[in-house]
Amino acid sequence: MNNETWETVIGLEIHAQLATKSKIFSASATAYGAPPNAQANLVDLGYPGVLPVLNQAAVGMAVKFGLAVAAEITPLSVFARKNYFYPDLPKGYQISQYELPIVAKGHMDILLEDGTIKRIAITRAHLEEDAGKSMHEGLGANSGIDLNRAGTPLIEIVSEPDMRSAKEAVAYLKKIHTLVRYLEICDGNMQEGSFRCDANVSVRRRGTEKFGTRAEIKNLNSFRFVEKAIHFEVARQIDIIESGGRVLQETRLYDPDKGETRSMRSKEEANDYRYFPDPDLLPVAVDEAFIAGVRATLPELPDEKAARFVSAFGLSAYDAGVLTVSRELGNYYEAVAQELPQDPKLAANWVMGELAAALNRDGIDIGESKLSAGRVAGLLKRIADGTISGKIAKEVFEAMWASGADADSVIAEKGLKQISDPAAIEQAIDAVMAKSPGQLADYRAGKDKLFGYFVGQVMKATGGKANPAQLNELLKKKLA
């Protein structure tokens, strides 16, 4: 859609639910899936007389995020009230941060398709409480309200309008998704709404500096929806302008069933939230000692890990990016690679290839893998030392995946050990040549393509166990 005439401009507001045990201003549990309102106490219900008390764990997590995106941490941040009426907002206001967010300017680098790195500026990240949920199904003409989610801590991460395509937006969103899980401050579960975003989208004529009027697309809860919603929205806006219209500043909702965005409310209808500092809460003082304490808990960050994989294991930037998409995957790969110092690239190919496919097939995470890193390394060692071929290794892998057994016992049990004895291979070659005089004559007359035929026949004769490299070499010699 980023055609010759039009340039897309995107900024994201990401909401990440913080993985605290209790809510941001009350002692209620935050666990997902409890019966409606089972996790809403008097504070969450906004009862008369109750008061909020800030959960320190949420502050620590926000600071952790700030440090991980190289942001300034605001020494004295302030909670404000965002006032509006809605049934799932019990107090009639949401406690959020407005003028003084806890995390100020930071940034996140993304890898573009052409291999270059682009820096996306993060404007701010602030702490706030989530609202409850209105339920409209199964209640007849009525609507229900579930306040379990009310008061769940969120950080809202606001980017500058630095992204120029849906792909960039998704790449950035994925990087933040990876980061919050590395930091263990958010479970990243998009289905359950723990990680979602709003996209501010506008278009402008290439070469112009002024941004076009933007639409805010609300509540996108999958990477695919983000991409599709942006594509739709960009096309819609270009269409409007090209047919002489004007894009309205408005809030739009993405409908995944229809694959389109539709208007929720225009700027004129927008709420005046009447923000003011919440007098029930003191400013949040974060001192150097607190920051140092949080800094000490920072793990190796995804970009650091990826850079190390490139330098230590000789991986491409792309592969390193894939392998560091989660902390668990990175650690798994590293464990395999460390046992296979002679060929860390082979380890990368297998972890991204066979292992990823098997995990995907079974719908499980790397943490639940049926094979430990040690088992996989054991298999790859047998490829490296020539005991089995890469092809046989796939068969061995499947058997290991099914039984959980180690590579050597599968190889022994199934008799899959590679034939690396030149005499045995030569013997097999001789037998094939004897059975195929016609092909031999044709080959020798210049039909080079028949080389493959001989390889296939020998492999067939040896049950696929002939060492492919040796076979190649010996066959060339014999056929010459």
Next chain:
Amino acid sequence: MNLHTKTLAALAAGLRARDFSSVELTRALLARIETHQPALNAMISVTATAAMQEAAAADGVLARGGGGPLTGIPLVHKDIFCTEGVRTTCGSRMLDNFVAPYDATVVAKLKAEGMVMLGKANMDEFAMGSSNETSYYGPVKNPWNHKLVPGGSSGGSAAVVAARLAPFASATDTGGSIRQPAALCGITGFKPTYGRVSRYGMIAFASSLDQGGTLTATAEDAALVLRAMAGFDARDSTSVERPVPDYVAALTQPLAGLKIGLLKEFFEKGLDPENERCVRAALAVYEKLGAQLIEVSLPNLALSVPAYYVVAPAECSSNLARFDGVRFGHRAKEPKDLMDLYKRSRGEGFGAEVKRRIMTGTYVLSAGYYDAFYIKAQKVRRLIANDFERAFAQVDVVMGPTTPTVAFELGAKTADPITMYLNDIYTIGANLAGLPAMSIPCGLVQNLPVGLQIIGRHFAEDRLLSTAHAYQRETDWHTRVPPGYE
């Protein structure tokens, strides 16, 4: 035996000495409430049965030699404090049906001391008013003259104590709601430093100004209760983590050498000359006791009323948003849709003064007006706090009248909110600056009480109480009981 005219301190001593039991005392006061409630309308709920049970329990504790100085002493709570299982209306139709599922921290603390709750006191709706005329349950009458207002918003609490229906009533003060009714009813009203007493369970009007306190006959009684009420509460982030001194032990701090600041602006235009005469007479008593009088100035005082009437409504407009008919409180019958539910529940549930303040507050927080009103008011607030700081660099406490006049007639100011608001001119400053302040009776004008206001440094509750106590040892204004209530 005339128990009801005894001070709380005397009742505590009597209970300990077994001169009478808590059951006898409670029964006597419940009987007085029954007699005088029709004329005064000071109570919204009377919890007689529970009170008799609590009294019997307190007697049991006392008989075993247990309990503390407050065990067995009856009290009345302003109906702004949530009381578990007992209706808490906040003087509003909105909460007419609201039974709180928990005790406010203040309620829990005094319950733990073994105090006996007689019921809940009438008040201005959501504590918004200076005359108790905004209550959904009708106005409270001043025990000194039933044609007059008792002051507000803690008018019911003040009338209860002035009429000797209970030795103590809890109260709250956002712009003078403890001190002004104390002055108009001739009793001792104490507003602690902001953050000294937990606000948890106290239905919020203006969170940055609200503070719970006491209404009693004497400063000594106030010290006894405040010692139990005050203290840090982990459930209130604005409560202050700081030890509570023994206010009772501190009562006898010597007065000699005390520097008293005379608030110059409090004696300028608007102050009734008769009130001024009483206040100056009280100051003369202090001088005689060895205190030094120094005139001090609060140059920004005139700005306090307008600043207050921006900040307080702003906070109230947000605090009262939770009353939407969805989870508790008044709900309109058969709402057509969500908007109808909101509009009618709130339209029917709130009275005129509350609506006026919600609208004012919504306006001053609106985009385009926020800086001109709310931010400006916060700056004024800082200026007033600075004025006080400058004064306290010179003196230990400051004094002046609590109100410009004695109690006024019911209905006299209801038509003109501005006149009503100006009645708080002397009291609002202490709230804006978060300072502890009190009012003690210092005379009668045409047989109506006059209050002397004493304001102290942050957390100087002990100094205020001992200053008031010294005066009350020299004078007997605090012992005057309204005619007909002796």
